[in-house]
Amino acid sequence: EAGVTQFPSHSVIEKGQTVTLRCDPISGHDNLYWYRRVMGKEIKFLLHFVKESKQDESGMPNNRFLAERTGGTYSTLKVQPAELEDSGVYFCASSQEVSRWDKLSYEQYFGPGTRLTVT
Amino acid sequence: AQSVTQPDIHITVSEGASLELRCNYSYGATPYLFWYVQSPGQGLQLLLKYFSGDTLVQGIKGFEAEFKRSQSSFNLRKPSVHWSDAAEYFCAVGLHKYIFGTGTRLKVLA
Numbered sequence: 001e002a003g004v005t006q007f008p009s010h011s012v013i014e015k016g017q018t019v020t021l022r023c024d025p026i027s028g029h030d031n032l033y034w035y036r037r038v039m040g041k042e043i044k045f046l047l048h049f050v051k052e053s054k055q056d057e058s059g060m061p062n063n064r065f066l067a068e069r070t071g072g073t074y075s076t077l078k079v080q081p082a083e084l085e086d087s088g089v090y091f092c093a094s095s096q097e098v099s100r101w102d103k104l105s106y107e108q109y110f111g112p113g114t115r116l117t118v119t
Numbered sequence: 120a121q122s123v124t125q126p127d128i129h130i131t132v133s134e135g136a137s138l139e140l141r142c143n144y145s146y147g148a149t150p151y152l153f154w155y156v157q158s159p160g161q162g163l164q165l166l167l168k169y170f171s172g173d174t175l176v177q178g179i180k181g182f183e184a185e186f187k188r189s190q191s192s193f194n195l196r197k198p199s200v201h202w203s204d205a206a207e208y209f210c211a212v213g214l215h216k217y218i219f220g221t222g223t224r225l226k227v228l229a
Contacts (some may be wrong), residue, residue, distance in 0.1 A: 004162070031215065042123075043209065043219040056216060091163065095215075103170045106151050106214050110163035 002026070004111035006092050012117045018080040021114045025074070025094030032075050033095075033108060034067060038088040046090075049075060050097060061086075082118045089113040121146050123210050125220035132200050133228045140195040140223050142210030150212045152193040154184055157222075158206040166208075169193060180204070202227045 005024045013019050025032045034046040046065070047057040051072035060067070064083070069075040079086050093108040124143045132138055144150060151170050155163040167178025174186040184195045193210060205227045211217040 033215070033217075035217070035219075040221075042221045043211075043217075045216045045218070048215050059216070093163075103151070103168075106170075107165065107168060108153075108217065109165065110155070112160075112162035 004092055004094050004109055006090075006111040006114050008114060009112065010115045010117075012119065013082055014119055015084055016081045018078065019082055019116060021077045021079075021090050021092075021116070023075045023077070023092030023111060025092070026109055028096065029094035029109075030072065030097035031095040031105065031108075032069060033093040034075070034077055035091040035093065035110075036088050037091065037113075038085070043091065046077075079116070082116075084118050087116055087118045089115050121212070121218050123212055123218050123220040125208075125210055125223050127223045128221065129224050129226065131226040131228060134202050135199050138195075138197045138200045138204070138225070140208050140210075140225070142193045142195065142220060143191050144193065144210070144212045144218075145191065146212050146218075150193075151214060152184075152186060153211045153217070154178065154182070154193075154195050155209045155211065156180075156206045157209065163209065166195070200225075200227055202229060 007022045030051050032049040035043050037043040045059040048055045049069045052069050066078045091113045093110045095108045098105050122145045153168045154166040169176050169186045207222045207224045209222045210220045
């Protein structure tokens with residue numbers, strides 16, 4: 001079974017440009033999450049999808065970030081326009097959606113991350 | 120406020136020595152706790168998790184962790200470290216929204 005995949009693995013863009021990151025969750029996982037790790041800091045939650053619906057987007061830094069999950073399969077995270085402080089590693093994770101009482105719903109599997117460098 | 124503290128940023132141990140990585144958390148409800156490992160060039164791999172029940176949990180690669188509610192801790196241990204364990208280790212707490220510690224980078228001396 002394939003794990004969570006992310007594309008691209010690395011991206012280098014100039015300040016002001018647009019970048020779109022993609023995440024393909026494990027097949028059958030309705031929960032999809034985005035996290036970000038800025039250099040030297042902790043990994044921080046950005047948002048959570050259940051299927052195509054945004055369940056929690058409390059961690060999104062500002063309106064330059066737009067996440068979508070059309071059809072409830074893969075997700076994209078667009079940064080427009082990119083700023084220097086957006087540099088970091090963006091992780092995607094997924095988990096099953098069994099029920100709120102089932103622990104499997106909370107066991108997240110992470111992708112390898114996309115390293116974004118804004119110059 | 121909800122938080123996770125990993126007090127050791129770097130740890131160096133000799134191969135074959137025992138290992139303990141510390142994790143303290145602050146969380147309002149009964150915590151779900153996790154340890155992840157990130158090897159160079161790899162994603163985060165789940166080592167083990169604690170949801171409830173037995174406070175000593177076993178994970179993959181010979182790791183175990185003990186949940187101590189009175190100390191708000193979930194320390195990771197391994198009796199004998201292998202060179203391949205060199206990586207960065209993350210403690211996390213949460214339900215859908217994980218809160219991570221800053222990570223502990225483990226170096227293993229041959």
